[in-house]
Amino acid sequence: MRALAVAFLALLLAAPALASEVRPTLAELESETRCPVCEGPLELSNAPVANRMRVFIRERIAAGDTKSEIKDRLVAEFGPRVVQLAPEASGFNLLAWLLPFAGLGAGAVAAGVLAWRWSRTREPAVPAPVVGSRNGRGTLEPELERRLDEALARFDP
């Protein structure tokens, strides 16, 4: 019974992906390909070649091509760069991959240092008992202590 439920759930999740592969839309393909001239996503490009690519995609969708087939045709014409949306992890582009992790690392170090400093500045808030003090919280100025003793003496019976 459980296996049946899992299989049903898998089918439910796979159905949209399958539909997208078999019957792709222009919007989907525009978001998954890029313009070879401006190198940005096709959906954001108004370059002449991008407009031509849209016409081509519409024609291929109308002809019944799957998403993979349309992408393969675009790769045959323009090379794999048109379906690679993320920058290649080499050379200067490596920065795009490394900088987020470097930023995360720097943020973690900064948070650690701040937490450490914060905990150190909080420590003196609980002073250690002072030896020689009546209540263990430190001694008063001699003059203040004298006046306090006088005042308390008035309440003595």
Place this chain on the structure above:
Amino acid sequence: MTSGRLKLGAQVLAVGFVVALLALLAWKLVTDEGGEAASGAAPAFDLPRLDSEGSLSLASLRGKAVVLNFWASWCEPCKDEAEVLERTWQRYRGRDLVVIGVDANDFRGDARRFARRYGMTYPLVHDTQGEWLDDYGVVAFPETYFIDRDGRIVGERIQGPVDGSVEVEEQYERGIALALAE
């Protein structure tokens, strides 16, 4: 005191990081300018033919002068200059000068139709990956280079159509003369 030094250190580090990123960006922009191929040895391409079977390499043309024109079928100015390039090909082909059209960022079918429509009979190749655009430093279509018999880029590259103005036409003739010089 320690807190102040720590704060100053963090500020210096942050400013240093931003300056380093800006320097990297500047370096990238400068190196991407692509002016390197505007002189010196021409990048030795080997590309599939658009107008026939097989491929064409620059190395196979050693000993001949070359007018190398980058174009695409969607490029409006390319329509105007196609006739000039064809005339050059017809006029100089008996004098060891080859006009080559490098089509890039384009559908091959569109490029072939364009070539038929504008009567381009000179050799055409297709740069599928667009890799030679970077190697030659092509900024926009059309762009034309002159390569001498020893495979060196000579003259001034023409950015825009070769018949754009009287000055450009003179620059074009000068480029051809330099490429043909013994």
